[in-house]
Amino acid sequence: MKLTRKAAPVALATTLALTLAACAQSNRDSGSGSSGSGGNNKDTITFGAAGAPELFDPFYATDGETFRVTRQMMEGLVGIKPGTADIEPELATKWESSSDGKEWTFSLREGVKFWDGEPFNAAAVCYNFERMFDQNEVAAGGPAGYWADVMGSFKSDAKNALYQGCTAKDDMTAVIKISRPTSKFPTALSLDSFSMQSPKALKAGDANNVTKQGDGFGYPAYSKNPVGTGPYKLDKFDEANKTVTLVANDSYWGEKPKTKKIVFKIIPDESTRRQELEAGSIDGYDLPNPADWKGLKDSGNQLLIRPAFNILYVGLNPAKNPKLKDLKVRQALYYAMNRDQLVKTQLPEGAQVATQFLPETVSGYNKSLQAYPYDPEKAKTLLKEAGAEGMTLNFAYPSDVSRPYMPNPQKIYEALRADLEKVGIKVNVSTKPWNGGYLDTVDNGGYDAWLLGWTGDYNSADNFIGTFFSNLKANDFHTSATSYGAQLSKDLEAADSIVDEGQRTAAYEKLNQQIQEDYLPGLAISHSPPALVVSDKVKGLVPSPLTAETFSTVTVSK
Template sequence: MKLSRKTATPVVLASVVALGLAGCAKSDRETGSTGTSGSTGSSATSGGGGGAASDTFTFGAAGAPEVFDPFYASDGETFRVTRQMMQGLLGIKDGTADPEPELAESWEPSADGLSWTFKLRQGVKFTDGETFNAEAVCYNFERMFTQNEVAAAGPAEYWAYTMGGFKGGKDDSLYKSCEVKDDATVVLNLTRVTSDFPVLLTLDSFSMQSPKALKDGDANNVAKEGEGFKYPAYAMAPVGTGPYKLDKYDQANKTITLVRNDDYWGDKAKTAKLIFKIIPDESTRRQELEAGSINAYDLPNPVDWKALEDGGNQVLVRPAFNILYMGFNPDKNPKLKDLRVRKAIYMALNREQMVQSQLPEGATVATQFMPDTVAGYNKDLQPVKYDPEGAKALLKEAGAEGMTLQFAYPSEVSRPYMPDPQKIHEALAANLADIGIKVEAVTKPWNGGYLDGVDNGQFDAWLLGWTGDYNSANNFIGTFFSSDTNDFHTYANDWGKTLTSELRKADGVVDEAERTTTYEALNKKIMEEYLPGLPISHSPPALVVGKGVSGVTASPLTAEMFDQVVVTKS
């Protein structure tokens, strides 16, 4: 599973969605200053000149959801919509990747970390009028756990990715059971301790949905249909507890209309309608923003940021919650088994220059395989210095002078951590040529052989990235290195098995402070003793809002909510 190759709009593996449009996701969540191309954690604050407020906010979406049931989704374009209608036990604090109470007001683990007690918010109703309570929570988790073989092997992938197996399946499951203590108290029991819990409950896929609607809509009846899946009617008419509810999906006009939930338990949405207008082409989205037919869109091209701002729009730069890296396959190119060779390649890369010339303002050189907002980040690690002469000396010492390196990059794609793969590749390949490495450049389309090529070990080295799914060290380095099969091919090395074991032990540490210290030590070890790949940079993606729009807070996880947005007519 490589879910977080998706960007959070993206984090992580673009999914082909309805109408043949490509939706990109995850993953790959500080409120700060007014949006400018140099800020992070920005909020839209413009007032639009004091005109009358509009009752509609229109967002230019890059793709169409295939379904509206978030449990069966894995792409950011679906989650962008369902997030406005659905809520989970845990939410995400605006402008951060930190969990906060949502439908659960508090939670507490048992001493052994295997049971979690959640105190639930009272007075909450689903949009069909049904009451949210502990029974509803257990119904939802049992619904997720009891998938048929088709769904378990296909669209229920976030459960498989985080929880493992399903009821009656051959794979072990993190989820064990759910207990109702009273209407406002529920206990989730686990089979093992993991640092991913309970933060993984911030994922949109684990949103709470109306048990009655799920049951009446035969929601788990997923069937195979050609190369894809056939979903029950419920999947296009979900029922949640959020500030909006689904009005209609007009596939002919490529628009999704949500309307305000007037019975919402929290602050009511400030606009009566929230419309997602599906516009696959980024330049067309910009034109529609400038024409006033949409109010915002995601991932504006970094080269357009200044012009967009000069035109009176706001570019809201998200805190970077991603990593661009160079992966290695020592099994294919045996010279890469020598740590001196991997270090020499790292020393040869002028990453500071690459960041300044190829990435948007706010991008930084990476020191390890996670951003600095994640607990376990080692602040003592410094960027490996650009040292071509030192790199040449290491190659000579390793007997690898004049070595050939097949170095791949993807085409037909842009990612927040990698806006222009070809130019980034060219810059890094030139650095390698400067120390005498003969670079054999290879490129394939992202979904046309590149990802499969990485998985199948076809390249010596390659560029890839990751946008975090949630705020957990295990979601970064645990996902990268703790499986027997991973993109870095660490299983081909004896130390790879040791690293896998060390990461699994770290994930199972119950005490949070001890676990953080353990991950800090592991980050140091990965960078100084193992170096299975090369972390390159962190790059902040952005979204743009038009004139007269306020109330949008940029999220590192691209998990923006739109219920407090105000649109003022000029």
């Protein structure tokens, strides 16, 4: 769903991470510190944003620029440990599961208030979940997409929903029931969309009144005046000057923000963001072009490299090209690709050749798997054995886009196309703009093969391989046209439902091996670490593999 995209949208049948052990107490609850900066520090952080927030209610947001802002203001039951993709306590201090994995008890943090003075308690938690569950038809079919992906459905179709209710056991204990055990609960509650918001403000702002307006959506008053518990509050969105200003929440329950204000300055053009950083009018920006990394560092800036939490792949469609139903053909394509050279020449520093459709930080990653080597002679032999010598492949790439896992799609494509042509494959070149037909054509099965990728939402194997392959009737790899697709779907759903963490990890490791060695529905290419860049005056910003950076710990020296 995020515009840091992902593969094409897939209707997820599976949902949410099973962490059976109760989590430890957070170290952020001291309440110490004070808002503002010392004598040597500025009172404002100015960050260059590529676009304006769509709105300020994270429940209806789907894009990274909105989440970057709301993340500073809102908190969930579960947070993300800085610098990792691992969960940690946030508004819940600990949680535990029933033995069957269907009931989760959250112990809530005491002394927390929303900005409007309303208490954060179990009643507020249950109000939030019921508010998310009870969406009108417009919201359910559009902007409430993260709930649909994770929970399956809404109150109007309650029997098919993962979420089955919330109960306030006592003032500081909330119990959430789900319909089945699933590998992503409670990890998916770390998504920004599931942030806790003031019930009083939600009611007053008619928060669920989403309407259809032309090709888009109309949002209620609350979406411009959110109320959370986080370290910063919304001050103003100045559309004329293209800035969003947040101010410190002096009553914040944890360590107070180190800088009084954050200004997100909206600068759509990446080269202009670089110029403004070098001129000192902004303190940093996201996703600098890898071609600029060396120059930015040579100019004295700090390049903050995020751990790779993504996958670039070549998707294959056996329903479109029947020759791709033969495993030998799919293996031949893989052996034909010089991925070591691709990573060295086309991807940023720190990129790695992929051995599977998971980054190595995700539980279930199979460390024993080896990358398919570059072996064009073996590729030719396999094509000959399959009777596919001189086969034609309609192979596509997107234009007008740069993704963290695919900084220059055309150059990556040209390198892979050249490799395929060297083993005798005839490549028909196809390209369309990212949001101008490319993604729709992928969704509709219009290509034999295509370049795409995925940036994970949270730390779960199901968020990667489950997203790609678990829904037999709706996946871009068209596994329904293969002999293995039904079994793979069944096995993925079974792995997602395993309660014991060790058994579940082993099941995913086995599935990753089968996907790479026995099935090969697509070709996992590489993992690339995206970056942020900040001036040498910035301290305290921790890069996140989920692009979930928080700014409350940041200072900017004068």
